[in-house]
Amino acid sequence: SPGTAQEVAIKILVNDDPISDYDIDQRERFLAITTHEEPSAVLKKKASDLLIDERLQMQEGRKLGVSADEDEVAKILDDMAKKNNLTVDGLSTALGRAGVNIRTLKDRIRAQLVWQDVVRRKFRYEITIGDAEVDKALAGTGGEGGGTPAETALQLRQVKYEFPAGADQNTIASRLAAAEGLRARFETCADLAKGVEGASVKTLADQQPASLAQPARLLVMNAKIGQMTPPTLSASAVELYAVCGKRSFRGDDKTRADATRKLMNDEMMIHAERLLRDLRQDAFVEYR
Structure with missing residues (x-):
């Protein structure tokens, strides 16, 4: 009915992708729960910036034909709920009490999954981790494999x-x-x-x-x-x-594989940050 209908106003356009005041409000409330910060202009700005980044990440995903696997989204939600001794329905109810629709969390998870896939597709052939780098990492950790003789x-x-x-x-x-x-x-x-x-x-x-x-x-x-x-x-x-x-x-096969994976992930994160920075620079973002 007209009495309960909520007016949604578009506040930001990211390459013609809209972000509404409702989206921003939902993300700000969600951040307030997870960061234990009070809602404020600073938190609202942080929520807006996150949503802009996620729109850019999803747009890049669409260009490459990448979408989030909904089974994977459900699994991550289930893991989150279990960590808080809740079911997914229980998590949804708990968020609802704080005025947060679980959809904002799902949107965030989708964007993260798509972005991981985008980065992997774009850079997996560019990044190579050599034996010397793994040796150096293991020698530097002083942990397992670090002190073992070569x-x-x-x-x-x-x-x-x-x-x-x-x-x-x-x-x-x-x-x-x-x-x-x-x-x-x-x-x-x-x-x-x-x-x-x-x-x-x-x-x-x-x-x-x-x-x-x-x-x-x-x-x-x-x-x-x-x-x-x-x-x-x-x-x-x-x-x-x-x-x-x-x-x-240095180190056995498993230790070396773990070290290689960590170095690869670190390198991927650097490439991901650079790519996102370039997308931000090239984006047309209109505030209303």
Whole structure:
């Protein structure tokens, strides 16, 4: 009825996207609850700025065809409610008592999800975290992985001249001679890319020295990058290893993966802030 109808006035246009006085009032009330601040001109300005940013984030999402997954929105709401020992309905009721429609919280969550996706799509190929950065981060934390001694990972090419079981001395000697000849001619790992006549070549990336049997382990550790080890004899082959690279690293796989993820997120946040700043600068924002 006309008596209860609420007049909604458009207060801000963000590239023609409207923000009403109701939107601003709702967000200000929500901020008052979450920040424990009293409603004020400063808080209203903060609410308006947040809404402008969210409009820009959602607009960028639409350009890339990104929308929020409503199941994910529901899950985040459910988690929020549980942290406060409430159901989602209970959270809605509690917000309602403070004059806040739960929709303003849902809108905020949607904008955050869309923005995360936008940033990931725009920058995931630009950001690379190297081993040296992870090592530095782990050494700097002094936490798990920081104090551990650096381990070595090897980039190897394994060359095998195989011989049949029960091969005679002449066969084995000819394989050894071929291996010695290869070692004498060897200059760089690139030489092996085309393969080796009469032998198999296998690339062993990030090989831990402990995974190699002796005496190959010792020979590989003593070889410099770009060198080939002397041939060793196993039960079925003559083997040599070309050492193409060595790197030191700290921490186990999980520790390193966690550190890499954190560095990646930090870098993403920097890119996200820059992108939002550019969107603000390019936006047409009209206050009414």
